[in-house]
Amino acid sequence: MSSIKDIQEEIVSEFEILGDDKESTVFYIMELGGSLGKFPENERKEENIIKGCQSKVWLIADDVDGKVHYQADSNTDITKGLISLLIRVLNNRSPEEILNAELNFINRIGMGSIIGSQRSNGLSAMIKQMKLYAFAFQTKQNA
Amino acid sequence: MSLNIDQIRGLFPVLHQEVHGKPLIYFDNAATTQKPQSVLDALSNYYGRDNSNIHRGAHALADRATQYYEETREAVREFVGAKEAAEIIFTKGTTESINLVAQTFGRKFIGKDDEIVISTMEHHSNIVPWQMLCEEKGAVLKIIPINDAGEIHFGEFEKLLSPKTKLVSIVHASNALGTINPVRKVIDAAHAVGARVLLDGAQSTSHLEINVQDLDCDFLAFSAHKLYGPTGLGVLYGKREILEAMPPFLGGGEMIKEVTFEKTTYNEIPFKFEAGTPNIADVIAFKSALDFIKQYGKPAIKAHEDALLAHANETMKPIRGFIPVGTAEEKVSVLSFNINGMHSFDVGQMLDAKGIAVRTGHHCTQPLMKRFGIEGTVRASFAVYNTKSEVDKMAEGLAQIARFKNK
Numbered sequence A: 001m002s003s004i005k006d007i008q009e010e011i012v013s014e015f016e017i018l019g020d021d022k023e024s025t026v027f028y029i030m031e032l033g034g035s036l037g038k039f040p041e042n043e044r045k046e047e048n049i050i051k052g053c054q055s056k057v058w059l060i061a062d063d064v065d066g067k068v069h070y071q072a073d074s075n076t077d078i079t080k081g082l083i084s085l086l087i088r089v090l091n092n093r094s095p096e097e098i099l100n101a102e103l104n105f106i107n108r109i110g111m112g113s114i115i116g117s118q119r120s121n122g123l124s125a126m127i128k129q130m131k132l133y134a135f136a137f138q139t140k141q142n143a
Numbered sequence B: 001m002s003l004n005i006d007q008i009r010g011l012f013p014v015l016h017q018e019v020h021g022k023p024l025i026y027f028d029n030a031a032t033t034q035k036p037q038s039v040l041d042a043l044s045n046y047y048g049r050d051n052s053n054i055h056r057g058a059h060a061l062a063d064r065a066t067q068y069y070e071e072t073r074e075a076v077r078e079f080v081g082a083k084e085a086a087e088i089i090f091t092k093g094t095t096e097s098i099n100l101v102a103q104t105f106g107r108k109f110i111g112k113d114d115e116i117v118i119s120t121m122e123h124h125s126n127i128v129p130w131q132m133l134c135e136e137k138g139a140v141l142k143i144i145p146i147n148d149a150g151e152i153h154f155g156e157f158e159k160l161l162s163p164k165t166k167l168v169s170i171v172h173a174s175n176a177l178g179t180i181n182p183v184r185k186v187i188d189a190a191h192a193v194g195a196r197v198l199l200d201g202a203q204s205t206s207h208l209e210i211n212v213q214d215l216d217c218d219f220l221a222f223s224a225h226k227l228y229g230p231t232g233l234g235v236l237y238g239k240r241e242i243l244e245a246m247p248p249f250l251g252g253g254e255m256i257k258e259v260t261f262e263k264t265t266y267n268e269i270p271f272k273f274e275a276g277t278p279n280i281a282d283v284i285a286f287k288s289a290l291d292f293i294k295q296y297g298k299p300a301i302k303a304h305e306d307a308l309l310a311h312a313n314e315t316m317k318p319i320r321g322f323i324p325v326g327t328a329e330e331k332v333s334v335l336s337f338n339i340n341g342m343h344s345f346d347v348g349q350m351l352d353a354k355g356i357a358v359r360t361g362h363h364c365t366q367p368l369m370k371r372f373g374i375e376g377t378v379r380a381s382f383a384v385y386n387t388k389s390e391v392d393k394m395a396e397g398l399a400q401i402a403r404f405k406n407k
C-alpha cells in the first residue's frame, strides 16, 4: 500500500492535469463523488453528522484488525468527491499513521479557491473528525 | 422607453471582469445588486471632501454633510411617495427596520393573546423578530398558507383576521420565489379589523413603483443594497402618528431633546429613531442610486427584467430535469429552480465555474422550503444590467449540468 505522502502526490498531479480550469475540476470532483462506496442506511442518523459542514456529511469508522476503516456520505456530490479524496488518503491505516498524517494536498491543489472558504472550513471539520476516530481507536488499542 | 442596456452596463465597473477565466454573469441580484459608478463616486467624494458629523457641527463641512444627508431622506420620501420626510428613518437594513418595529411598536401595542399575521413565504428577518416578541408578550403568530404556485390563499388569510390581529407583516415580493403579493387587498382587509400592516419591501422596491400613501401601508422596510445602493443601510417608513406614538429604539446621542439624570425627553421623528452617528457616507451615496433608478424609471426597468424572466422561463423549460419552484402569476424577476437529482449547491458550484453567479440553498426562508418539501433551490435573479445573451449562456450551462445527472 502506498504511503500517505505518495497518495497525496498522486492526487496533486491528477489535479495538475486539470490545470486552472475550474469547470473541469468541479466536474472531476463530482465524478469522484460517484466512486464513494455505499453508506449503510441505518447509520444515516443525526449523531453521525459532522458539525461545521454546510452540506450534510455522515461519517462512521470501524477498527478492522487495528486499521481504521471509514465510511462516509453527503447530500451533495461535490462534498462526496472531497470525502472520497480524504478516504483515499486515510482509509485502512493504523491510528498512528492517521494521527501523524500531514494533509498538504488540500492546500496544494488550491481547494480553497475551488470550493470557497466556507466549504474549506467544512473540509477541516471532516479531517478533524477522522482524526478523532483514529485517536479513539488508538486509545482503545493501547488500553 | 426601451433601455440601452449596453450603456447601462458601462456604468457598473464590477460587471467588467472575468471569474474563473470566464466573463462574469451576475445573477445574484436579489441578494444584492451591483453599484453604479455614481454611487462609488458619491462615497469617495463624501470621504474626500465633505466628511464630518452631521446635525450638530457649526462649520461648513458639517453643514454640507447634513444637507446631503437630508437630501437623501427627501429623495427616499419621493421614492416611496411618503407624505413627509420625517416619516423616513434610516436603519442598517430591512432586518433592523423590522426589528425596530417589533421592539418599539410591538412592545408597546402588542400584548398577551394578541395576534400577528405573517405568511409562509417570509424571509427569516420577518419571522424571528415576531417570534421573539410573541415569546416575550405571550402573543400568537399566525401563518398565511400558500398554494403550490407560491401564492397566498387570500381566503385563508381573511379567516385569520379578527379584532385580536394587531399586525400583519408580509413580504411584498418574495426573495425565494419572486411572488408579488396582493398587498393592496391585504392592507385593506387588515385595516378593516383594525390591524396595522408592515410591508417587507426588500425585494419589491427595486422593481415595483411604490406609493405608501396609495397603498396605505403603516410601515415599509427595505434595504439600500438591493437598490443599487451601499450595503449596511436601510429604510423604515412609518406613518407619522404611529412613529410618534412608538417609544424610541436605541438610546444615545441624536435621539434626545434634553437629558438630565432625572429624565430625558426625546427628539422629534425621525431623529428619535436614529441614535448615534448614523451611516452618513452610505446615506449620502444612496441618493445617487435613487437618481440612477429615477433616470430610467421603474416601469422601464421592470419591463426589461420581465422580458428577461420570460426568456429565462422559455429557455430553461426544455432542459431535462428542470423543476421550477414558484410559478405565481405575478412575479418579480426571480427564477428559482432545482435540477432533478442534484443538490442546489452542486448546481451553483458548476454555474460558478462557468462564471455565472447565482444563489443556492434556502434563501433564509426555511419554512417556505419545508412547505415545498425541498432543502433549497438555485436562484437566478435579474437586474436592469442583465441581458438575454447572459440568460442564454446560463441555459446552455444548465443543459450541460443537467445532462451530468439526467442522462
Ligand SMILES: Cc1ncc(COP(=O)(O)O)c(C=O)c1O
Residues within 6 Å of the ligand: B030, B031, B092, B093, B094, B095, B096, B123, B125, B126, B171, B173, B174, B175, B200, B202, B203, B223, B234
Ligand atoms: C424579502 C427579504 N426580506 C428581508 C431581507 C433582509 O435584508 P437585509 O439583509 O438587507 O437586512 C432580505 C434580504 O435578503 C429579503 O430578500
